[in-house]
Amino acid sequence: MEQELLPGCDREVFERVWKRVMPNERGDCPFEVVEAAAQRPLPAVVVHDTPAAEEEETVTCLGPASAVHGPQLQQYIDQELAAHRCCQALARRVPGAGGRMLSNLAAEKRRRAKRLSTAYFLISGVRYWPAGRGSAPALQPVQAALREQFQAQQRGAACYRAAAAGTADPCLEALFHESADEAEAHAWIIRSVLEQM
Structure with missing residues (x-):
């Protein structure tokens, strides 16, 4: 009896495997390799090489196309860290709940600087975090320093x-809007601290 083999199988491979599986019944195999099916070509899959530069240009969210905003991000990081240091210094000078509010505000300023720094890194591949940059805020009356910070927060929000209106990067736009909202909220926290004094 002629053996029928499975389509797509090579006769030699099939016989070798069959001998290992069924060593005593070599000639009784109910399957046979069909040569025509084994010769059928497989469908081709074409993979196009995309140069790395082209891939980077297609990144629309915090990608290299947003590098024009690098100096602006550095400036914002510097401002947030300066506000962080100022709020820390003021928190030590304001007693009670006002001091705690300023301490929390300082922590939020540092987190905002970190978020901006992360965006800068994702765009440029360079970590920008100016450690210890800038001097301690000048010692002035607490109320005058708080007034100055209140105005700085309003200017920062604007x-x-x-900046959000001037970018085509949707992620950077969202980050700038979020930063503006937070700066406005910080201005009202400073106002609240002043009202408690």
Whole structure:
């Protein structure tokens, strides 16, 4: 009896495998390799090489195309860290709940600087975190320093909103809007601290 083999199997491979599986019944195999099926070509899959530069250009969210915003991000990081240091210094000078509010505000300023620094890194591949940059805030009356910070937060919110309107990067735009909202909230926290004094 002629053996029928499975389509797509090579006769020689099939016989070798069959001998290992069924060593005593070599000629009784109910299957046979069909040569025509074994010769059928497989469908081709074409993979196009995309140069790395082209791949980077297609990144629309915090990609190399947003590198024009690098100096602006550095400036914002510097400002947030300066506000962080100022709020820390003021928190030590304001007693009670106002001091705690300023301490929390300082921590939020540092987190904001970290978020901006992360965006800068994702865009440029360079970590920007100016350690110890800038001097301690000048010692002035607490209320005058808080007034100055209140105004700085309002100016910062306006700058962030303008930056959001001037970018085509959707992630950077969202980050700038979020930063503007936070700066406005910080201005009201400072106002609240002043009201408690």
